[in-house]
Amino acid sequence: MELHHFSHNIQLWKMNHKCAGRIMRHYIEEQYEDYTFATGSIKYLKQMQMLHAELFRVPMLNWLVWLYRFRSPELVSVALDKEGNLVGYECFMFNDGEVKDNILHGLFVGVTERVQGKGIATALRRFSIKTYDFGNLNALSTVALVDDIKALRSAQKSGYGIEKQSLKPSGHYLVKHLTLGR
Ligand SMILES: CC(C)(COP(=O)(O)OP(=O)(O)OC[C@H]1O[C@@H](n2cnc3c(N)ncnc32)[C@H](O)[C@@H]1OP(=O)(O)O)[C@@H](O)C(=O)NCCC(=O)NCCS
Numbered sequence: 001m002e003l004h005h006f007s008h009n010i011q012l013w014k015m016n017h018k019c020a021g022r023i024m025r026h027y028i029e030e031q032y033e034d035y036t037f038a039t040g041s042i043k044y045l046k047q048m049q050m051l052h053a054e055l056f057r058v059p060m061l062n063w064l065v066w067l068y069r070f071r072s073p074e075l076v077s078v079a080l081d082k083e084g085n086l087v088g089y090e091c092f093m094f095n096d097g098e099v100k101d102n103i104l105h106g107l108f109v110g111v112t113e114r115v116q117g118k119g120i121a122t123a124l125r126r127f128s129i130k131t132y133d134f135g136n137l138n139a140l141s142t143v144a145l146v147d148d149i150k151a152l153r154s155a156q157k158s159g160y161g162i163e164k165q166s167l168k169p170s171g172h173y174l175v176k177h178l179t180l181g182r
Contacts, residue, residue, distance in 0.1 A: 009063040016067050019094045022076040024135035029062040030127050037127040040076025047086035055110045077128040087112045088120050090128050106142035125158035134181030
């Protein structure tokens, strides 16, 4: 990896680690049909990496794995089956361009293939919103790539609205405004 990428990733990691530590999140659990939604934990990190690699066909970026090693409770939501296995995840990070506005970015949402199409991604996004609402963040944002209907619909159905088109990556930039609680 080139040196400037490496140092940029270290800066991003530091900034995310610091800002995540200040998030006021509601650490709740919720039942959705046969699944349990919960805020993240390091114990699901390996399963999340495996599911991510399976769904996106590339490993999760190293600096993100290191971030979630420390900050899963603040930045990750998980969906578990009856046996407690991970079947879905949603993970967040702060971007340089959004952090000044107190916006947290939804980076990935993924549901294991055998249980896709049952509304889990939509419900998990709703769960994440609930955990951050009435806290100290202004909004959540996400990008749905132009041809990714499932990502777009699950975001819109959970309450995100398209605010503009994003160029890099090319897609819809969506925002869910939150209510400040404290
Ligand atoms: C995108 C993803 C998370 C959606 O998960 P899911 O649990 O199947 O989503 P939901 O069941 O909540 O469905 C969301 C919407 O997509 C639609 N949908 C689900 N499966 C679909 C399919 N095979 N074809 C077309 N639409 C589909 C649903 O009907 C729903 O919209 P609607 O109710 O308005 O019709 C899942 O497909 C996935 O993990 N994909 C790989 C990773 C990825 O690309 N993530 C998104 C970018 S970060």
